[in-house]
Amino acid sequence: MSTPQVPFLRRALGRPRILVPAVILVVELIASFGASLLAPYPPQQADFAAALSGPSAKHLLGTDRLGRDVLSRLMYGGADTFREIAIAVLITLVIAVPLGLVAGLRRGRVDAVLMRLADVVMSIPGIILLLIVLALFSQSMTAAMIVIGLLSVPGMMRVVRSASLTVGRETYVAAARVSGLGTWRVARRHVLPRITGLILVNAALACANTLLIAAGLNAIGLGVKPPAPSWGGMMADAAQTLNQSLWLAIPTGGLVAVTAAALIVLGDGLRDMLAERWSGTSHTTTTRRHKAVAAAVATVPAPQSDDAWLLAEPRPVVRLTKVTVTAETEHGEVELISDVSLAVGQGRTVGLVGESGCGKSMTGLALLGLLPNGARVSSGTVEIDGVDVGSFGPGRWRALRGGTIAFISQEPMVGLDPLFTIGQLLREAVRTHEKLSRKEVALRARELLAQVQLPDPERVLKLRPSQISGGMAQRVSIAVALAGRPRVLVADEPTTALDVTVQREIVQLLRTIQRDTGMALLMISHDWDVIAEACDTALVMYAGQVVEAGPTERVMTAPLHPYTRKLLAANPRLATVGEPIPTIPGTVPPPGQWPVGCHFADRCPDRVARCTEAPIALTQPDDQDVARCVLVGEELGEELLEVSS
Numbered sequence: 001m002s003t004p005q006v007p008f009l010r011r012a013l014g015r016p017r018i019l020v021p022a023v024i025l026v027v028e029l030i031a032s033f034g035a036s037l038l039a040p041y042p043p044q045q046a047d048f049a050a051a052l053s054g055p056s057a058k059h060l061l062g063t064d065r066l067g068r069d070v071l072s073r074l075m076y077g078g079a080d081t082f083r084e085i086a087i088a089v090l091i092t093l094v095i096a097v098p099l100g101l102v103a104g105l106r107r108g109r110v111d112a113v114l115m116r117l118a119d120v121v122m123s124i125p126g127i128i129l130l131l132i133v134l135a136l137f138s139q140s141m142t143a144a145m146i147v148i149g150l151l152s153v154p155g156m157m158r159v160v161r162s163a164s165l166t167v168g169r170e171t172y173v174a175a176a177r178v179s180g181l182g183t184w185r186v187a188r189r190h191v192l193p194r195i196t197g198l199i200l201v202n203a204a205l206a207c208a209n210t211l212l213i214a215a216g217l218n219a220i221g222l223g224v225k226p227p228a229p230s231w232g233g234m235m236a237d238a239a240q241t242l243n244q245s246l247w248l249a250i251p252t253g254g255l256v257a258v259t260a261a262a263l264i265v266l267g268d269g270l271r272d273m274l275a276e277r278w279s280g281t282s283h284t285t286t287t288r289r290h291k292a293v294a295a296a297v298a299t300v301p302a303p304q305s306d307d308a309w310l311l312a313e314p315r316p317v318v319r320l321t322k323v324t325v326t327a328e329t330e331h332g333e334v335e336l337i338s339d340v341s342l343a344v345g346q347g348r349t350v351g352l353v354g355e356s357g358c359g360k361s362m363t364g365l366a367l368l369g370l371l372p373n374g375a376r377v378s379s380g381t382v383e384i385d386g387v388d389v390g391s392f393g394p395g396r397w398r399a400l401r402g403g404t405i406a407f408i409s410q411e412p413m414v415g416l417d418p419l420f421t422i423g424q425l426l427r428e429a430v431r432t433h434e435k436l437s438r439k440e441v442a443l444r445a446r447e448l449l450a451q452v453q454l455p456d457p458e459r460v461l462k463l464r465p466s467q468i469s470g471g472m473a474q475r476v477s478i479a480v481a482l483a484g485r486p487r488v489l490v491a492d493e494p495t496t497a498l499d500v501t502v503q504r505e506i507v508q509l510l511r512t513i514q515r516d517t518g519m520a521l522l523m524i525s526h527d528w529d530v531i532a533e534a535c536d537t538a539l540v541m542y543a544g545q546v547v548e549a550g551p552t553e554r555v556m557t558a559p560l561h562p563y564t565r566k567l568l569a570a571n572p573r574l575a576t577v578g579e580p581i582p583t584i585p586g587t588v589p590p591p592g593q594w595p596v597g598c599h600f601a602d603r604c605p606d607r608v609a610r611c612t613e614a615p616i617a618l619t620q621p622d623d624q625d626v627a628r629c630v631l632v633g634e635e636l637g638e639e640l641l642e643v644s645s
């Protein structure tokens, strides 16, 4: 379903909350900057006979104590007021918005340094600084406004930072990063449009605030020097003559109040309108809340595992050798994946399968250089195209992601920025990787859509993510991922959110693309059907470890590890109608609570005494079999223990 695109201005002016304050402010701006042409009298022209008179046909807003026309003086004073507001607020925005974006998106040390600087600026006593500056610069309001602008930077920066932190966690922003976009482009294209509303509201508040400060300074005679007109100075005059005429306070004070209110209401209205542009189409990421309850990390040294088979892929594009990822938690440093080895060769698909929380995504993220904050590869090596990427900084990773290595996630819709059309998203992806003319970019975008076999590409290019189905969105996100002609694609549960027919189509599509391009594919899934259909090799993970690996057919038809057997038996698609789906009793132990021996021991029906005594090595009993189980290749015999159900 497509919604008609009404131009921004027409939509804005159709809303009273924007129209009314906008009209007030535009009238004030015209009257102020056109005062020399429009004002009925010069600002200093006095008519003593009419001093302190109320509104009349001659003086629409009355006169002051010298008989000067109030309307004319308000008009002449307005230009300075608006100029002052503009100086202060522009300075705040120009400094605070980029810094807030960098702090929120880069995080880490950059964030810490910027926030400490903000704290320092916030601790400066503003009024005292303002008075010093006014004294030093002979009451220059420009200097005062520069100071106000600078002092407002930390507040605005914090607002922008926390909004960027939130938007930065959205999957489409992560996807944009994975596709190789740098922090600035991610900020400009994907984060800034989402937080513009918030910035507008805060800018409007800053305008109102500056207006009141400027009026206050003028009122106490520190700014514009009389007899030159200023809104604040006129308010002060009105206050001094209150006992002679109440009227004078109404147009002067009223104008300041109405202007401040108009600015605030306009900001609110614009924010609401911008928010509606993406609300309903943006899907809050169903972020997985990972919580590691750390216990004492096992101190028993792990035995040497036999990883040779895992690494023996022909023409490997990626290779993880004994990779351990640890994360800082409130209970100290815990392992999230332990000693994981795998390789994916050109044109081959390796599947990672296991229950939720086994470390499949962590393995993929280690390969993409996108581990969450606080997590790191603490040992082992990650090689991409034969290069050890362990020492890569953000710049080199960026060059790699999207080009050599790409990513698609389980929620395609949240990987696509709802503000852009599919055409814009694809063209941006193409431009990120190739220097092409406009025409060539458009052509390549169409080519990519054709490659992912989307019907009616011309129509799809004009649609926004909210206007397409989940299956189409996944095809689009695959097209975006293909824009950089990747050598390897990490697909994290790419079919989970789709219905069964569409799942099959997507898996087949990935296979076709792989056949045509020779791309290596790391497929993360908990779905045996996807693994069966897509993967040459299957790696079964349990509680951070690879517990079994082998050619997919062998793993699925003759599983070696009790966990693989249980996991296969729990495949819901094999369930008999009317009978309960078999489940594995118990839960995956979280990181930090892994037992010293076999991680699956507590849930294993075949457990023997040796399982819990010491870490279990990965062994290769013959050519195609790799498993982490003491019983592999042995008779269970008398060792079998009774395991309570």
Ligand SMILES: Nc1ncnc2c1ncn2[C@@H]1O[C@H](COP(=O)(O)OP(=O)(O)OP(=O)(O)O)[C@@H](O)[C@H]1O
Binding pocket: 288, 289, 290, 291, 292, 327, 328, 329, 336, 354, 355, 356, 357, 358, 359, 360, 361, 362, 363, 372, 373, 374, 375, 526, 590, 591
């Ligand atoms: N930043 C983090 N700090 C601490 N623990 C984490 C962090 N991120 C993830 N974890 C934990 O690491 C473990 C592995 O998570 P991972 O997401 O890799 O599992 P998964 O097998 O991909 O599961 P799923 O299918 O649910 O994504 C989980 O127990 C998770 O709670």
